[in-house]
Amino acid sequence: MKFPGQRKSKHYFPVMNRDPLLAQLTIQPAPVNTWICGIDQTLVDIEAQVDEQLLADYSLPKGNSTVIDDTTAQRLYQQLQQQQLITGEFAGGTIGNTVHNYSVLADDRSVLFGVMSKQIEVGSYAYRYLCHTSSKVDLDYLQPVNGPIGRCFTLISAEGERTFAISKGSMDKLTPDHISKPLVQGGAALVLTAYLMRARKEDGIADAAMQAIAYAKEADVPVVLTLGTRFLIEEDPKFWQNFIREHVTVLAMNEDEGEALTGFDDPLQASEKALEWCDMVLTTAGATGLYTAGYAEESEKRETAHLLLPGSIPEFNRYEFSRPKRKQDCDNPIKVFAHISPYMGGPEKIRNTNGAGDGALAALLHDLAANNYHKSRVPGSIKHKRGGLCYSSFSQICKYANRVAYEVLAQNSPRLSRGLPEREDSLEEAYWER
Numbered sequence: 020m021k022f023p024g025q026r027k028s029k030h031y032f033p034v035m036n037r038d039p040l041l042a043q044l045t046i047q048p049a050p051v052n053t054w055i056c057g058i059d060q061t062l063v064d065i066e067a068q069v070d071e072q073l074l075a076d077y078s079l080p081k082g083n084s085t086v087i088d089d090t091t092a093q094r095l096y097q098q099l100q101q102q103q104l105i106t107g108e109f110a111g112g113t114i115g116n117t118v119h120n121y122s123v124l125a126d127d128r129s130v131l132f133g134v135m136s137k138q139i140e141v142g143s144y145a146y147r148y149l150c151h152t153s154s155k156v157d158l159d160y161l162q163p164v165n166g167p168i169g170r171c172f173t174l175i176s177a178e179g180e181r182t183f184a185i186s187k188g189s190m191d192k193l194t195p196d197h198i199s200k201p202l203v204q205g206g207a208a209l210v211l212t213a214y215l216m217r218a219r220k221e222d223g224i225a226d227a228a229m230q231a232i233a234y235a236k237e238a239d240v241p242v243v244l245t246l247g248t249r250f251l252i253e254e255d256p257k258f259w260q261n262f263i264r265e266h267v268t269v270l271a272m273n274e275d276e277g278e279a280l281t282g283f284d285d286p287l288q289a290s291e292k293a294l295e296w297c298d299m300v301l302t303t304a305g306a307t308g309l310y311t312a313g314y315a316e317e318s319e320k321r322e323t324a325h326l327l328l329p330g331s332i333p334e335f336n337r338y339e340f341s342r343p344k345r346k347q348d349c350d351n352p353i354k355v356f357a358h359i360s361p362y363m364g365g366p367e368k369i370r371n372t373n374g375a376g377d378g379a380l381a382a383l384l385h386d387l388a389a390n391n392y393h394k395s396r397v398p399g400s401i402k403h404k405r406g407g408l409c410y411s412s413f414s415q416i417c418k419y420a421n422r423v424a425y426e427v428l429a430q431n432s433p434r435l436s437r438g439l440p441e442r443e444d445s446l447e448e449a450y451w452e453r
């Protein structure tokens with residue numbers, strides 16, 4: 020497990036700093052394995068640059084993720100190929116991206132539940148998916164299926180907005196018996212997407228997700244949900260509010276999904292509203308940056324050294340140096356909020372923002388898993404005296420999530436091809452000290 024984010028050396032995990040001679044006198048704790056689990060619809064992204072007319076021709080609402088039938092998929096693929104509009108093919112899926120990015124950042128294990136074609140030819144989509152997934156993502160538990168994995172036509176409009184058309188193949192065929200109870204219950208978190216719930220009942224993946232949630236809740240493993248697209252939430256906000264209230268510890272959304280869920284277009288108000296149903300919220304807001312929101316114990320709150328920010332909740336970031344805690348673990352819970360503007364104002368040129376939100380969530384998951392790791396290695400640490408959901412403060416998590424989102428934007432792919440630099444070699448190293 021690597022340390023989440025850049026820090027001054029005093030903040031590094033103390034667990035490696037053992038004197039080689041003194042170490043002989045102490046009993047070394049057994050190595051701790053830390054991992055997170057995710058469930059996804061196995062998808063390859065086929066990215067293409069398109070105009071408005073193409074979206075209209077295929078009745079694809081801009082910004083949405085629409086499931087299309089095989090004939091339409093065939094027609095769309097042919098048109099994209101003939102007009103030479105395809106710019107890249109990547110492994111995708113919102114949770115696939117998230118666990119891959121987690122494994123790259125943490126340099127540690129994640130487990131992905133989903134399907135994989137039984138027969139794989141070199142060059143096929145299934146082959147590409149496997150090739151483009153970090154070797155630290157454990158794919159041993161994928162359920163073998165007879166058909167192809169899914170394809171996600173990722174259609175980028177001139178201004179960078181992405182619209183998804185999903186040709187689902189066998190991506191929804193995951194069944195509950197392929198969810199490993201010990202893996203889910205031993206994990207630091209279970210991460211899911213709202214997309215799973217739109218699968219047809221007879222296809223299995225929604226039931227598999229519910230089974231995994233039941234295992235996680237039984238063992239008190241945090242359930243992390245990312246909302247996917249506002250269109251899905253708009254269809255039935257009440258359903259999602261109840262779903263979050265019943266099952267979710269940490270919610271990740273963008274400002275549009277936040278509005279669909281809560282009715283507030285202001286990301287801060289949406290985050291506050293969502294705290295009625297869950298313990299922590301990550302709300303990304305494109306060029307406005309991102310917010311974290313959650314609970315801290317009144318007696319442990321820590322005041323920020325940063326400028327107090329104006330907003331719908333005045334000076335909302337006052338206690339952003341506090342560490343997130345589940346509401347139920349606080350005697351006197353207070354709500355805490357933090358915000359950060361895009362790292363270095365964002366990359367100079369953004370081709371599209373696909374996957375930036377997934378990157379931000381991977382950073383949060385890394386911080387959460389690092390807390391588990393640290394707790395097992397240094398149980399006596401003052402950090403763990405009164406519990407806590409994450410290793411770092413709301414403010415540090417904002418910085419880290421933001422930094423990772425920048426990297427996804429700069430790399431032009433929803434999946435990181437490398438971790439963050441060990442040292443920021445630009446003057447922005449100061450960013451981590453601010």
Ligand SMILES: Nc1ncnc2c1ncn2[C@@H]1O[C@H](COP(=O)(O)OP(=O)(O)OP(=O)(O)O)[C@@H](O)[C@H]1O
Nearest residue numbers: 273303304305308309361365373374375376377424
């Ligand atoms: N135009 C931009 N300029 C600078 N930074 C940006 C821009 N768009 C996104 N970002 C960064 O990326 C983060 C996530 O972006 P965004 O809110 O677009 O995620 P998203 O809509 O969830 O994306 P996706 O669903 O494609 O993963 C933002 O919080 C911000 O840090």
Ligand SMILES: O=c1[nH]cnc2c1ncn2[C@@H]1O[C@H](CO)[C@@H](O)[C@H]1O
Nearest residue numbers: 060084111112113171183214374433
């Ligand atoms: O229905 C879906 N299920 C799972 N993932 C999806 C779906 N639609 C789009 N994406 C995925 O979202 C990622 C960006 O966040 C893309 O990589 C795309 O593959």
